[in-house]
Amino acid sequence: MQHKHISFEKHLIDQEPFYRPTGVEIPISMAAYEKGIPLLLKGPTGCGKTRFMQYLAWTLKRPLITVSCHDDLSTGDLVGRYLIKNGEAVWSDGPVTMAVRAGAICYLDEIVEARKDTTVIIHPLADDRRELPLEKKGELLIAPPQFMLAVSYNPGYQSILKDLKPSTRQRFVSLEFSYPPPALEATIVSQESDIDEKTANLLVKIGNMTRNLNDSGLSEGASTRLLIHAAKLIRSNITPRDACKAAIAETLTDDHEMLEALMEMVTSIF
């Protein structure tokens, strides 16, 4: 695995990431860290979860190891496996093992996407045992106090289906992330894209309109990230309408009716 020689420094964040708190997430996370409790970040995509983790890692001066989960991700991918190197079977640490050894912050993004069997390693690591069994290697790692586990998940719709099992979620302190209030979101958009406050404000209005549409068939409205994309395009002299079409409307839907409706909203703003 390529993570094998990853050094402590490489995952340290040395510049303060730009992050605007939207609630009490910072003091809560600090307290959770102190007490060795893992974090569960809930919320739609693109609303600042990753950025928050970077900020937290920076504040705590710990390396941050992020794993984006997908449906093929297995325990082996997280913990590590034997590889043959130079004719010998050599153990190679997976990202979680590395994070435990280094006392880093391990962030499993979109945890529900991972294969169900990964809970086998998440559970003992997430409760007060704080241990990681490397079954194949016959080793049991105990996480040092500096180590922190954080996972994110997107509750999306009130779906009964893609839910985190209660036995898993009950091991975490949970923080809800959602779209920041309009004024704050506008500040974020304008900071990140270097666009004027006024345009940022208008973009946020469009964002909020799309977020109203979930019962008209849009599964998720525009995230802060999309608004930033649109703003960046505008900053590169694309007209606001074209920018919104490309960065927001077309990104959110393929349905023509919906696309037209989204563009009506855009044209009523820009």
Next chain:
Amino acid sequence: MNNKEISSFLSKTFAADFMDEWEITEYTNLIEQLPPSLHHEILHHLKAFWPISHALCTSFLEQAPHALNCFTPNHLSTWVKMTLETYETHGLAAARSFMLDVENNFICRLKGKNGLQLQTVSIKLNRYLNGLSNKSIKVKSGSQVSTNSEQILLPGEMKLYKDNDRNFLAYKTIVSFQWAFIANKSCFLDHPAFPSNSNPILFFNQTPYPQLTADLYLLVETQRALVLLRQELPGLMKEAKGIFLSIADSRPAPDHLKGANYIIEAVQLLLLGKNIANHLPPTEQVLYYQVIEILKNLSPKQNTTNTVNLVNQLLILLQPYASDYQTMIPLPFQGRPDYESAQIILSAQRDKAKQQAITALGALLPQIPASPAKPEDEEDKPDSSQKLSGDNVLLIQPKQETKPVENRISLDTTLSFITVDEMNIEIPKATQDILQEIKNDFGYIPESYISSGLQIKGNAQTSGSGPPLRDGPELIGKFIYDEWDYRRGGNRKNWCQLFEKNIQSIKTNFVEQTLDKYHGVLMRLRRQFEMMLVSERFLKRQRDGDNIDLDALIESLSDTRAGLAPSERLFIKLQRDERSICTVFLVDMSNSTEGWVSKAIKEALILMCESLEILGDSYAIYGFSGMRRLRSDLYLIKEFSHPYNQEIKGKISAIGPKEYTRMGPPIRHASRKLLQTDAKIKLLVTITDGKPEDYDDYKGDYAIEDTRHALIEAKMAGIHPFCITIDQKAKDYMAHMFGEINYIFINDVAKLPNRVPEIYRTLTT
């Protein structure tokens, strides 16, 4: 093309689609009479007509010569498109008459004479409104522009302009203005002199000149709407300038107006961007400027208290002219708010909020057995709220010192918890929102709401809940599901019960008959499905994998011995190109499928099973029906694990019409079952003959929205929902429910058995 070429083209193109010899001859003769240069195009259009309706096909060919006399051939495809649209929205007869009167139906519209029809843009407008407001507001056609806070009435067609883009903009401008009235709560009086959210007419009637007061009120509210729109929708306000000016120009010349009418018209025109101050007579001019001065002090944050105060000031100014005042002609986007029906809606909302609050609070009280929510109609029984209201339960209002009559229940002022017998119960966010809304409306929470909540709970505990279950031997399991209520934009928690039921396998020769009847089709299907089979294969020399690649290992060892750098690619990986697809076929067993449809569905299922057996894809078949929210039945015809055998065949044969079509619960349940499988691709194919509809209020938009929401939930969970329908009116709602590309409409029941396996094939390759 000559006769022979046409007929050979037809038989080649439509061979698989059952065009018979007789039809081919008929069509060939008709086409031959058309200009040869158009033959190709006509044949091309025929391909569009044929699968939709054969009758329409004939009519098209019969009418085409006449139509082509009326317009140039380059309009042919537009004419075809509009014919098809008419067919899809209004059926065959309408499509035929559309084709008959080319002049009125087509040429005029082509020239934009008929303007823009509301019905063609209402979905777009509704979505636009939905974006503006998180409440559900819908547009509807009506004789006068107006809103009642829940609906916006618009003219059925818009022909202000020649081009429909501008007509659409006009619609959009009206809708935006009406939305601004709603957002500003213009329909409701918020003034200390009146009860909260009263009818503004109460205020008008208190003044000596109700007519003038009403118009001034509308004028001020329009101004306030404008301020809001400039702030919220700057792009639209920029675009609408042209519309405003043309409205201003189309108003009757104001010179004949007198006094207050003249001044008000001048203010209205200014609002449209046209200043006529200089034309006003001197006295009027002075007053006009004073009026403008007063109107300047508006901001969208203010409420109607401020409006009432401003109107009072204006009344004093205009008093000298008040007695001659004639009601003004409203601007097109201004219309006349429907204050009366706004009140009716408000009281309905209050009732609903009350029911919700009562149910929600009732559900909070301790020792709640996990039972479905009480039916709303039962909550409506007059007794419960009356008996208890007020006298034995305390309600805490902010800063109000009420002595508890009975110290059992109190509600925290921040609405975040409720205290029952000295025990604090946290109020869930959703309930807090309901309570907050009630508090916003009345200014406090009426105590009867809470006492009734208590009463409901009492009932539920003593009498148990839900109707008696019909749990015969066929009952396998019971499940509870939420239901989406679009009106509140949230779920009704634990609203529906679904029962898994067994279906008795029967002995008939139905399967044999079907296999016989479709012998030819089956041969073809078998071939096609065999071609879809792909086996697993091993990838050698991988960096990691399931097994060690011995060849590579030996090579690497010898390389090492030889002093060479050994390869690290020593594994064999099993590449699973194999199909990892799991499908649920969800079959409508409502009573409307009686006869033909049910038979066709069963035949389709049999052909489907036969084909799937070749492929080895995993599949299950469930039938659904039921009655009311507490009894959705899901008949387990075939589970994933069941082999397709005699017993299953007997169960398919036993499928028959039962009761109603509540689609939400079966979709949710089938999704849950699908998600328990490990398949990479999870497909949910619903086969139905009509809209979701149940015996209770599960109808119309509500039913469609819930079904749609169940499908969205499924989709979010990674399931691919797809619908095969034979409902003639499917177009109206299917795209909305399933999404533009996730359904198919089969116009001829007889084709269903044939098409289902084909659709499956296209979906999964």
